[in-house]
Amino acid sequence: MNAVFKALADPTRRRVLELLRTRPMTAGELAEQFPFSKPTMSAHFAVLREADLVDVQKTGKNVIYRLKLSVLEDALLGFAGAFGMSTSVQTADTTRKGATP
Amino acid sequence: MTARPILRGLALGAAMLAVAAILKFAEHAGFLGPDIAARGIQVVIGLMLAFYANFIPKNLPALREPARASARIQSALRFGGWAFALAGLAYAAIWAWAPLPTAGDVSVAVVATAMVSALGYGIWACRTSAQIGGDPIAD
Numbered sequence: 537m538n539a540v541f542k543a544l545a546d547p548t549r550r551r552v553l554e555l556l557r558t559r560p561m562t563a564g565e566l567a568e569q570f571p572f573s574k575p576t577m578s579a580h581f582a583v584l585r586e587a588d589l590v591d592v593q594k595t596g597k598n599v600i601y602r603l604k605l606s607v608l609e610d611a612l613l614g615f616a617g618a619f620g621m622s623t624s625v626q627t628a629d630t631t632r633k634g635a636t637p
Numbered sequence: 638m639t640a641r642p643i644l645r646g647l648a649l650g651a652a653m654l655a656v657a658a659i660l661k662f663a664e665h666a667g668f669l670g671p672d673i674a675a676r677g678i679q680v681v682i683g684l685m686l687a688f689y690a691n692f693i694p695k696n697l698p699a700l701r702e703p704a705r706a707s708a709r710i711q712s713a714l715r716f717g718g719w720a721f722a723l724a725g726l727a728y729a730a731i732w733a734w735a736p737l738p739t740a741g742d743v744s745v746a747v748v749a750t751a752m753v754s755a756l757g758y759g760i761w762a763c764r765t766s767a768q769i770g771g772d773p774i775a776d
Contacts, residue, residue, distance in 0.1 A: 559708035560700065593700045600700060603711060607691045607722040610715065 540609055543587035544616050548572070549580050553589060553613055556603040563599045649685065656681055676732050679744070683729030686748070690721030706766035713762035717755035724751035 543549050552566055567577045581601065584590045589609060591602040605613065660674035669677075694715045700707055724747050731744040 559705055591697050595700065602697060602700065602707065604695055604697060606695050607718045610694070
């Protein structure tokens with residue numbers, strides 16, 4: 537459960553989960569939504585994978601991510617968003633590229 | 638691989654029977670008031686339903702293309718998980734606090750509502766996902 541709380545503590549990772557609510561997305565599609573470098577996004581994805589919050593499948597050249605939240609984890613994500621833990625992430629101007637999560 | 642979930646289910650069933658037996662024994666021995674044993678086992682059943690429903694959205698089927706079809710199926714799993722988890726908690730709460738004559742009917746109605754709505758949503762999701770066409774990955 538610690539891994540889940542660690543994963544949900546970060547607004548970028550919460551935003552990734554919010555994006556995956558709409559549909560499965562490739563790593564590239566997800567990375568496009570953020571002003572961070574690819575290694576930074578990969579590190580975020582690794583944390584989500586470690587917490588078993590996303591499902592990863594390779595199809596050809598694409599790595600496809602799918603949401604894999606239990607009801608409790610879904611509720612925790614909702615609470616994190618509702619109680620002041622915004623899913624808005626830093627913009628490219630305020631974020632140093634390549635910073636690790 | 639399949640033996641583990643079966644063994645877990647059997648162990649859970651045995652635990653539920655043991656809880657029921659202990660509650661019944663405690664009632665006969667005068668440790669518990671009347672109806673507490675019946676309520677107790679129903680509360681356990683409700684909590685078990687909520688527990689199992691919690692993991693429904695985690696059991697993802699194989700990825701389907703286009704992505705929108707996969708998204709529909711995933712949303713059906715989420716809907717079903719939430720419906721049964723809330724129904725399980727409601728079931729437990731009803732048996733814990735509602736008057737005994739009405740608890741049976743109301744709790745079954747709650748679970749039946751969850752079942753019908755999850756089934757309806759699931760059928761709709763499967764039908765629409767079968768009709769969806771388009772770009773395989775980023776439609």
